[in-house]
Amino acid sequence: MHAIKFKNLVLAMLTLAVNVADAREPKGFLETIHHHITLASTVADNGDDNPYALIVAPVSAGKIHKNDVLMDNFNRISNLQGTGTTIMDYNPATKEITTFADLPPNVPGCPGGIGLSTAMVMLKSGWVIVGSTPSTDGTTRTMGPGGLLVLDSNGNLVETWANTNINDPWGNIAAIDNGTNAILFVSMAGLDVPGPGVRDPQTGRPVIVNKATVLRIELSIPEGKPPVITGQTVVANGFGQRADKDAFLVGPTGLALGLNDTLYVSDALGNQIVAIPDASTRTNSAGTGVVVTKDGLLKRPLALTTAPNGHLLAINALKGQVVEIDPASGKQLYAQWIDADQAQQPPGNGDLFGIAMTPDGKAFYYVEDDMNTLMEAMR
Amino acid sequence: MWILFRLLCLVFVAIFSINTAFATPPTLTASQFQPTTNETISPFGFVNGISRSGYLLGDLWGLRPWLSQYGMSLNISETSEVLGNPTGGVHHGADYDGLTQMSLQLETEKAFHLYGGTFNVSALQIHGRNLSADNLDSLQTASGIEADRATRLWELWYQQKFLEEDRMDVKIGQQSLDQEFMVSQEALLFVNTMFGWPALPSYDMPGGGPAYPLSTLGVRLRARPINSLTFLGGVYSGNPAPDTNPDPQKANPSGVSFPMDGVLAIAELQYSYPSLGSMVSADQSSSLSGTYKIGAWYDSLKFADNAYNSISEHQGNYAFYAVMDQMIWSDPNDPDSDRTINFFARAMGTPLEDRNLLDFSMNAGFTFHEPFRNRDDDTFGIGMGYAKVSNGIADYDRDYNLNNPGSPVPVQSGETFVEVTYQYALTPWCTLQPDFQYVFNPGGGLPNPNAAGQRIKNEAVIGIRANIIF
Numbered sequence: 001m002h003a004i005k006f007k008n009l010v011l012a013m014l015t016l017a018v019n020v021a022d023a024r025e026p027k028g029f030l031e032t033i034h035h036h037i038t039l040a041s042t043v044a045d046n047g048d049d050n051p052y053a054l055i056v057a058p059v060s061a062g063k064i065h066k067n068d069v070l071m072d073n074f075n076r077i078s079n080l081q082g083t084g085t086t087i088m089d090y091n092p093a094t095k096e097i098t099t100f101a102d103l104p105p106n107v108p109g110c111p112g113g114i115g116l117s118t119a120m121v122m123l124k125s126g127w128v129i130v131g132s133t134p135s136t137d138g139t140t141r142t143m144g145p146g147g148l149l150v151l152d153s154n155g156n157l158v159e160t161w162a163n164t165n166i167n168d169p170w171g172n173i174a175a176i177d178n179g180t181n182a183i184l185f186v187s188m189a190g191l192d193v194p195g196p197g198v199r200d201p202q203t204g205r206p207v208i209v210n211k212a213t214v215l216r217i218e219l220s221i222p223e224g225k226p227p228v229i230t231g232q233t234v235v236a237n238g239f240g241q242r243a244d245k246d247a248f249l250v251g252p253t254g255l256a257l258g259l260n261d262t263l264y265v266s267d268a269l270g271n272q273i274v275a276i277p278d279a280s281t282r283t284n285s286a287g288t289g290v291v292v293t294k295d296g297l298l299k300r301p302l303a304l305t306t307a308p309n310g311h312l313l314a315i316n317a318l319k320g321q322v323v324e325i326d327p328a329s330g331k332q333l334y335a336q337w338i339d340a341d342q343a344q345q346p347p348g349n350g351d352l353f354g355i356a357m358t359p360d361g362k363a364f365y366y367v368e369d370d371m372n373t374l375m376e377a378m379r
Numbered sequence: 380m381w382i383l384f385r386l387l388c389l390v391f392v393a394i395f396s397i398n399t400a401f402a403t404p405p406t407l408t409a410s411q412f413q414p415t416t417n418e419t420i421s422p423f424g425f426v427n428g429i430s431r432s433g434y435l436l437g438d439l440w441g442l443r444p445w446l447s448q449y450g451m452s453l454n455i456s457e458t459s460e461v462l463g464n465p466t467g468g469v470h471h472g473a474d475y476d477g478l479t480q481m482s483l484q485l486e487t488e489k490a491f492h493l494y495g496g497t498f499n500v501s502a503l504q505i506h507g508r509n510l511s512a513d514n515l516d517s518l519q520t521a522s523g524i525e526a527d528r529a530t531r532l533w534e535l536w537y538q539q540k541f542l543e544e545d546r547m548d549v550k551i552g553q554q555s556l557d558q559e560f561m562v563s564q565e566a567l568l569f570v571n572t573m574f575g576w577p578a579l580p581s582y583d584m585p586g587g588g589p590a591y592p593l594s595t596l597g598v599r600l601r602a603r604p605i606n607s608l609t610f611l612g613g614v615y616s617g618n619p620a621p622d623t624n625p626d627p628q629k630a631n632p633s634g635v636s637f638p639m640d641g642v643l644a645i646a647e648l649q650y651s652y653p654s655l656g657s658m659v660s661a662d663q664s665s666s667l668s669g670t671y672k673i674g675a676w677y678d679s680l681k682f683a684d685n686a687y688n689s690i691s692e693h694q695g696n697y698a699f700y701a702v703m704d705q706m707i708w709s710d711p712n713d714p715d716s717d718r719t720i721n722f723f724a725r726a727m728g729t730p731l732e733d734r735n736l737l738d739f740s741m742n743a744g745f746t747f748h749e750p751f752r753n754r755d756d757d758t759f760g761i762g763m764g765y766a767k768v769s770n771g772i773a774d775y776d777r778d779y780n781l782n783n784p785g786s787p788v789p790v791q792s793g794e795t796f797v798e799v800t801y802q803y804a805l806t807p808w809c810t811l812q813p814d815f816q817y818v819f820n821p822g823g824g825l826p827n828p829n830a831a832g833q834r835i836k837n838e839a840v841i842g843i844r845a846n847i848i849f
Contacts, residue, residue, distance in 0.1 A: 036655050037544050041488055047438070047447030077443045078425070079433030079807065096492070138431030204753045245431075246755060297661055318717055321659065335659040340606075340651070340668075342564060345719045345748055346709060347653060347668050 028333040029307035030324045032379050033363070036338060039069075039374045040097040042367060044086035047077025051088070051367040051374070053120035053130065053172065054303070054354030061126030062153025063100060065091055067359050070100060071367060071374060072116035072130055074248070075138075081248040082115030082135030082143060087128070087155065090374055097374070101128075101155030109160035110134070112144010118253060118303060118354055119148070119169040119186050124179050125221045126153035131169030133190060133249065140243040141195025143168065148186070148217075150226050159226045165215050165234065167191045171253035172303045172354060174263060176280060182227065183280050184217040185263055189241040189251025196243035205242070212239035212251045213285075214265055214276065236276045238288045240269035246350055247317065254304030256312055258327050265289060266301035266314055273301060273314060273325060297323045297335045299346075303354045308361035315355050315366065320348015322355065322366070322377075338377055339368055435808045435849050450489030455481045458524050459507075460570070460844035462814070467821065467838030468514040469829055476507030478524040480533075495540030495548070501533040503592050503634075510840070517821045518582070518737075518766045518794045519573040521840050526592040527626070532634035534558070534594050550599040553637065557590035559599070559611060560647055561674065565704050565723040565746045568760045570814045570844055571798050578740035578766040579698055579727040585618040585680050586627030589643070593619035593627060596637055607654035610646070617641025617680045640680065647674030669705035682734035685771035687778030693734045700727035718749040723762075738769035744798075756804035767793040768823040789834050791823035808848040816840040 026032050042051040050073055057068040064070070068091050073084035089100035106113045112134035119131025132146035147162030148169055168190025176183040189212045200207045218231035241251030254266030254273075263279035266272075267288065274289035276282075292312075300317035307313055311333065312325040320339030325332050339348030351370040358364060363378035425437030438444055439453070446453055456479070463473025480503055487496030505528055511520035536552030557576040566574040572581070576590035589595035597615025604610070618640045620627035631638065651670040653659075659666075681692040702725040710718035726741040744762025749755050768791040776790040796818040803811045818838040827835045 031658060034656060035544055041486060043447065043489070045444075045448040045489075047444040047452075076438065077447060078428070078437040080428045080431055080437075083428075095494070137428040199753075297659065332661045334661055337653045337655060337657050337659070340653045340655045340657070342651060342668055342670060342704070345668070345706065345717055345721070349717050 028324045028326075029309055029311055029313070030322065030334060030336045033336060033377045035378050037376045037378065039092075039095070039365075039376055040090050041372055042071050042073065042088050042097070042374050043372045044073055044088060044099050044102065046086060046102060048073035048075060048084045048086040049077065049079070049372045050075035050081065050084060050369045051372060052118040052353045052369070053116065054356045054365055054367055054374075055120050055122055056356050056359060056365070057122050058177070059122075059124050059126060063098075063155060064089060064122070064126070064128075064153050065093070067092060069356070069365055069374060070120065070122060070128070071354065072120055074116060080135070080138035082133055082138060083113075084116050085114045087116065087120070087130065087151075101151055101157075103149070103157060107149070107157060107160055109162055110147040110149065111162060112136075112142075112146050114149075115146065117146075117168070117170050118172050121173040121175045121184060123175070123182055123221065123227065124177050125227070127151070127221070127227055128153065128155075129173070129184070129227070131173075131186065133168040133170055135248070138248070139195050139245075140190070140193050140249055141197070143190055143193065143249075145190060152226075161229060163232075165213075165232050168193075168249070170249060170251055171255050171266070174255040174257045176257065180221050180223075181230075182219045182221060184219065185235070185255050185257075185279065186215050186217060187239075187252040187255060187265065188213045188215055189239075189249055189253075191241075193241055193243055193249065196245045198243070206244065208240045208242045208269060210238050210240050212241040213237040214239075214252065214255065214263070216279065233283060234285050235263065235279055235282055236265060236274075236287065236289055237285045239265070239267050242269065250300070250317075253302040254314060256304040256306045258306065258312075259310065262327070264292065264304060264312055264327060266304050268300050268302060268317065271295055271298050271300060273298070273304070273312065273327075275327070291330075292327055293325050293330045293332055296332045297321070298332070302352065305355045305357050305364065307357065313355060313364065315352045317352065318349050319346045320344075320351055322352075336377075338366060338375070341370065344370065430806055433807050433848065435847055439849075450486040452484050452486075453481075455479070455849040457847045457849070458844060459847075460522060460524070460842055462510045462521055462570075462840055462842030464510065464514050464838050464840050467818065467836040469516055469827055469835055470514045472514055473842070474508040474510040474513055476505075476509060476522060476525060478506075478526075479504040482534075495545065497538045498536075499538070500535050502531065503533045504530045505592060515818065515821060515838055515840070516825055516835055517796070517818050517838065518823055519571060519578050519764045519796055519818070521572070521816055522570055522844075523572045523575045523591070525572065527628040529592070529628065529632055531592060531632065533592065546604070547600070547602045550601075551597075553594045553596050553634075554599060554613075554615070555590055555594040556588065556613070556615070556645065560613070560645055561672075561700055561702060561725065561727070563702050563704055563723045563725050563742070564670065565721045565760075566725065566742055566744065566762065568746055568758055568802060569744070569762050569798050569800055570812065570842070571764060571796065571816060573740065573764045573766070574742055574744075574762060574798075577700070577725060577727050577742070578764065579700075579729065579737045580676070582736040583696060583698065583729065584643070584676075584678060585641075586620040586630075589615055589619040592634075593631065594634065595619040595643070596639060597643070605654075606656055607650055607652065609649040609651070611649065611674075612646040613644070615643045615645075617643045617678050642679040643676065645674065645676040647672055665709065665711075667706035667709060669703065672702040673700070675699045685733055685735070685769070685775050687775050687782065693731070696729070696731060696734060698727055698729035700725065716749065716752070717755065718752075719747075721746045721748075732769040732771040734771070735769050736772055737766050738771075739765075739767040741765050750801075754804075756807075758802045760800050760802075761798070763795065763797045765793060765795045766823065789824045789826055791825065792820065794821060794823045795819040810846045812844040812846070814840075814842050814844060
């Protein structure tokens with residue numbers, strides 16, 4: 001009798017323990033993040049500032065060590081947007097930050113000059129590809145179509161890609177990298193965008209041009225030679241894009257690959273995340289894709305990354321928050337303030353841009369372009 | 380001249396490399412300065428992009444990038460304004476006044492690979508005349524840049540961050556307390572002095588306190604035990620100027636007297652929402668940000684007694700204060716907008732009426748960011764200030780009248796003003812700010828020296844201020 005009671009008691013305790021464990025199971029990734037550490041200033045030796053792109057090196061090559069964090073600067077020291085020419089390299093092991101590349105302000109084959117954008121990737125073969133969305137007066141009035149620049153792992157420019165499909169590469173690059181070949185997804189957000197002085201009479205804001213695209217670029221990477229473009233397909237188009245006095249340009253900015261060959265795109269002006277199915281194989285454009293989630297906690301979503309649980313993390317431009325989204329259900333779980341600086345209103349407004357997961361998937365890097373700092377958000 | 384400046388900068392780097400293990404600043408050679416852009420090499424290159432540049436003079440012909448490689452940044456700005464009083468005051472008229480500020484900062488991370496260190500030196504060039512002194516005789520002076528004409532050192536300090544997540548930092552050196560203590564972020568929009576450094580310490584602290592254009596030696600600790608709470612505490616010299624002249628600015632005319640006299644201790648606790656790392660659930664309505672501060676200060680020096688014909692002194696002085704900045708509205712109808720309305724208030728009081736001119740002062744007001752759609756960087760503000768003359772001073776006036784029945788003076792009470800202002804962002808480096816103030820009971824009821832037996836009449840002040848960042 002007593003033995004049965006004792007057994008029941010043990011079972012009840014085990015059940016309770018399991019339930020408690022279930023209750024403590026995090027429903028998402030962001031709630032596990034509790035610390036936000038300033039790692040380094042991202043200001044270059046020449047004074048370039050306003051960090052946009054943020055990636056983690058997949059391999060060691062040349063000056064870059066595996067797991068280094070690369071960031072580029074969009075502004076020259078006078079704070080003119082679309083004129084930054086530098087890529088910074090932060091080494092988490094030594095905590096040192098160095099200038100990886102300092103490009104000249106004008107490069108043959110890159111129309112409009114150099115203004116390094118959020119588009120950047122490092123391939124396993126060691127090549128670094130970075131986008132230029134250039135301007136000469138800090139506005140889209142003088143914006144050129146720019147291009148994609150290929151750098152070797154020592155920061156030397158070796159190739160420039162510019163063609164009719166490549167028009168102001170803007171958002172963070174999503175990539176499928178198989179070593180000898182790779183597929184890149186790059187958003188293009190500059191086609192026919194006038195200067196910020198050209199206003200929509202209805203809204204009074206700079207006119208919106210629904211011509212932004214997402215371009216798939218297929219690469220072949222010969223041994224010891226720069227990658228070669230073997231194919232280009234516009235897999236999405238029709239996104240809104242417009243000039244912005246403070247942010248230079250607003251358009252599709254975040255790209256992240258999910259399950260089932262789905263590409264997720266942050267449509268900043270639409271204040272939504274959309275899905276592009278069959279991203280690596282489709283032969284036509286999916287238009288503006290399928291809406292995954294819209295509004296709610298989103299406040300002009302920018303860069304995207306994928307957490308280990310498969311959820312999307314979207315940076316908000318107009319509020320210092322990152323939003324976690326379950327792409328399967330389209331549910332927004334919650335947001336976390338990662339920049340609560342009340343010098344801006346709302347706090348952190350306009351400060352955030354790039355985001356990248358750390359290699360162990362337990363934390364993420366982000367940049368604050370008001371302070372020009374590289375940050376790490378961790379457990 | 381430019382070469383001389385570069386050499387000075389190099390000396391600056393060298394000085395602060397002493398005793399630093401990492402200190403090996405590169406020596407200056409002509410080849411290190413290589414202009415690379417049109418902005419740098421053309422005398423008028425800065426004109427390109429002038430409408431969106433952060434500075435009127437762009438990269439200063441390559442000087443800014445050159446400094447940047449050593450972790451240094453240079454800021455030069457000019458504030459110029461014309462203010463006039465068409466009604467009230469002791470005279471009518473208008474005055475021009477201006478302030479040129481220059482600061483040089485060095486980040487030790489870049490200069491010496493020492494994380495979290497900042498060295499700062501700043502100087503002021505104050506020019507023009509003071510409307511408040513010339514025409515108004517108000518307690519709450521009309522402009523925050525009014526000061527004696529001078530060229531003076533302002534701040535000279537080193538700050539070092541400590542602990543994980545930068546949870547503590549220490550600042551040591553010559554500091555101006557109005558840059559960190561008692562600050563209402565939203566109140567800084569306004570032109571009147573008392574939206575910056577409040578009225579009570581301006582009159583009750585020795586020398587007006589270590590605030591613009593003065594500063595004082597001391598040590599300040601800032602700690603953030605949890606992200607929503609910040610503690611700020613400092614110990615400074617009790618007087619920013621030596622007792623050699625009744626006018627503290629004349630007693631310390633260049634800002635290099637570095638007097639050490641008594642102790643000023645100040646502490647402030649700050650609460651802010653949202654805090655870094657706080658979570659927002661999907662169904663949570665958007666909450667509005669805010670900052671709340673409480674603090675107190677104590678000065679150990681001796682203070683003269685307010686009583687009529689008294690020659691006694693009191694040991695020490697103190698006051699308590701509270702500050703709030705609260706967003707009260709954020710445009711819900713336009714997700715692509717950052718239009719907000721904020722309320723701010725600040726109050727400070729002391730029970731020590733026997734030694735202080737003021738026993739209470741306060742400010743309050745509203746600011747409206749982007750008041751007109753698509754004027755993102757404009758701000759409209761309406762605010763007020765009140766300064767109450769202490770009963771000790773009022774009793775002095777009464778006793779004076781009892782003892783001097785033939786030449787009575789008005790018994791001072793309080794002074795109130797309202798201000799309406801609009802800051803128009805012409806470019807990122809230039810703002811224009813038309814301003815209107817109206818002062819009730821100027822000086823708390825001071826007699827008008829130009830009209831026997833009358834108090835100074837209420838004053839209307841109008842003007843315009845321009846801020847330019849070079």
